[in-house]
Amino acid sequence: MTKFLITSALPYVNGVKHLGNLAGSLLPADIHARHRRQTGHEVLFLCGTDEHGTPAELAAQAAGLPVADYCARQHAVQADIYRRFDLSFDHFSRTSRAANRALTQEIFLRLDAAGHIEARTIRQAWSPTDGRFLPDRYVVGTCPHCSDANARGDQCEACTRLLDPEALVAPRSAISGATDIELRESRHLFLKLSAFTPALRTWLDGRNDWPLLVRSIARKWLDEGLRDRCITRDLSWGVPVPKEGFADKVFYVWFDAPIGYIAAAVEWAEAAPGRDWRAWWQGGDAVRHIQFLAKDNVPFHTISFPATLMGSGLPLKLPDVVKGFNWLTYEGGKFSTSRRRGIFTDTALELLPADCWRWWLAANAPEGSDSDFTVERFVDGVNKDLADTFGNLVNRCLAFTASAFGGNVPAGGEHGPAELALIERLDRELAALCRHHDGLALRKAAASVRSLWKIANSYVAEAAPWSVVRHDRERAAVITRTALNLVRLSASIAWPFIPKAASLVLTSLGETADPPTWIGDGATAISALPAGRALSVPPLLFPKITASSLATPRSPAPAPGGHAHEKESMVAAEESQPGSSVYPRMRSHDSRARSPQIEEHRPNRHGRRKRTHS
Numbered sequence: 001m002t003k004f005l006i007t008s009a010l011p012y013v014n015g016v017k018h019l020g021n022l023a024g025s026l027l028p029a030d031i032h033a034r035h036r037r038q039t040g041h042e043v044l045f046l047c048g049t050d051e052h053g054t055p056a057e058l059a060a061q062a063a064g065l066p067v068a069d070y071c072a073r074q075h076a077v078q079a080d081i082y083r084r085f086d087l088s089f090d091h092f093s094r095t096s097r098a099a100n101r102a103l104t105q106e107i108f109l110r111l112d113a114a115g116h117i118e119a120r121t122i123r124q125a126w127s128p129t130d131g132r133f134l135p136d137r138y139v140v141g142t143c144p145h146c147s148d149a150n151a152r153g154d155q156c157e158a159c160t161r162l163l164d165p166e167a168l169v170a171p172r173s174a175i176s177g178a179t180d181i182e183l184r185e186s187r188h189l190f191l192k193l194s195a196f197t198p199a200l201r202t203w204l205d206g207r208n209d210w211p212l213l214v215r216s217i218a219r220k221w222l223d224e225g226l227r228d229r230c231i232t233r234d235l236s237w238g239v240p241v242p243k244e245g246f247a248d249k250v251f252y253v254w255f256d257a258p259i260g261y262i263a264a265a266v267e268w269a270e271a272a273p274g275r276d277w278r279a280w281w282q283g284g285d286a287v288r289h290i291q292f293l294a295k296d297n298v299p300f301h302t303i304s305f306p307a308t309l310m311g312s313g314l315p316l317k318l319p320d321v322v323k324g325f326n327w328l329t330y331e332g333g334k335f336s337t338s339r340r341r342g343i344f345t346d347t348a349l350e351l352l353p354a355d356c357w358r359w360w361l362a363a364n365a366p367e368g369s370d371s372d373f374t375v376e377r378f379v380d381g382v383n384k385d386l387a388d389t390f391g392n393l394v395n396r397c398l399a400f401t402a403s404a405f406g407g408n409v410p411a412g413g414e415h416g417p418a419e420l421a422l423i424e425r426l427d428r429e430l431a432a433l434c435r436h437h438d439g440l441a442l443r444k445a446a447a448s449v450r451s452l453w454k455i456a457n458s459y460v461a462e463a464a465p466w467s468v469v470r471h472d473r474e475r476a477a478v479i480t481r482t483a484l485n486l487v488r489l490s491a492s493i494a495w496p497f498i499p500k501a502a503s504l505v506l507t508s509l510g511e512t513a514d515p516p517t518w519i520g521d522g523a524t525a526i527s528a529l530p531a532g533r534a535l536s537v538p539p540l541l542f543p544k545i546t547a548s549s550l551a552t553p554r555s556p557a558p559a560p561g562g563h564a565h566e567k568e569s570m571v572a573a574e575e576s577q578p579g580s581s582v583y584p585r586m587r588s589h590d591s592r593a594r595s596p597q598i599e600e601h602r603p604n605r606h607g608r609r610k611r612t613h614s
């Protein structure tokens, strides 16, 4: 049977993530991992915090902590939140650990030995006051086009034009405000990415089953021509570069971060005897490797990381599927870390149980297009699906069994026409549910779960055991037993989505299997519970919520360092190469134009190539 190697994009270390981050990679990966485990597959589900790069350094500085201490604390904060969201990682790692350092250096040395690395001299902004090179976005000044006083060295937010730090009038450091910015030359190492174009094209051409979003972005990058990428930085926090003349540099965070997926498997294997990470990463066709990530990460996962692995010559698996997601927006706008806009994962858990968030975010996953979170839609969805449909089914069936049959699964009687019709409906919908899980169609899978809950509810409503029991106790027993089995089925299929509530219901039914037993056909599903088994009535699963349930969510303090600290973007990195700066522009949810469409995800989304100095 196929093994499933599942990864979620690594959340950046600085600060608590918002619901959009959860919806766009972590949660869908968890739901798929749970489904695969439940259907009897062997699963290795890996994630971790992405810890290198300038934003982490600056956030640590602002927090008054050594960067290693800062990252250790922030990793612990995030790991705890994900545990409370029931994200079932087999291992949650950190890219700053020794395993990732060793693997990153080994892969670099192999790339270098194979002739895929080249040293080049480039110019970049240097701040004597700060004592450091400044990434483009950390140089601010007056826009030469619109005279906005707070344009960044990568882009003017006011007029959206792309900029070079050199173009700014009166440039200054965004860190210290220092105005003595100068340009300095520095030697850096480039991955000769352009040479991988044919191999990447061949590989991607065979991926017609991937989401259109992902294929479009990857193809656009290839069609517009790949540029060689600078993979080193003048920082002290990161994986050291094991090459003479580059001892004072570290690898670019986006070079070492995806290698962290493999390093996580190495750590997982080292943690217990009998585990072999190579059986996963070098497992060939016996392993299906699925990566879950948001669309801004697609270029790294379909272009630069695959090229890195290809060039290393190591027999490591490339992804079998890259499942990319669009953005979750918040009340018609962007989630914003710096402006504290939206709901953050820690606050969400203070407001409502994890299951409420998990369900709504999965049922409204930003798959085919962006998806908008509004309080009204959220309250409506949670009440209708979880309280009125699933919760109501569970409570009415178990409460009726308690009152009419002493709380035991009633015996006696045979299935009639109503049950045979029910079996057919269940067979159809269960097949659809499996198809949607197989196709990684999260929203459709949630819709199938909802349909199955509705089928169960309408069976119970039409069969009306509370009326039948007054004149035909045997028929009422059949209906009640069938209804209880529908409760079991409803909880079992819901377990990947709402694991806590589902487990509570299954425990009430005396079911103890972990993960819950998967039953894929209607006939077996409605006969699974043995007659006579004693049941208990669980507490009310999902009390109705109102808008006030979400009132004044307390967002976390903005991450120290001043700016939005999102992961650096490859889109941006390409724009700045091999120009005035080796540093990538950083593009965050904050600086992104609202709801960007696929077309905008190209190296040159504003219609012009950035000026280069080569």
Ligand SMILES: [Zn+2]
Residues within 6 Å of the ligand: 143, 144, 145, 146, 147, 148, 151, 156, 157, 158, 159, 160, 161
């Ligand atoms: Zn401007």
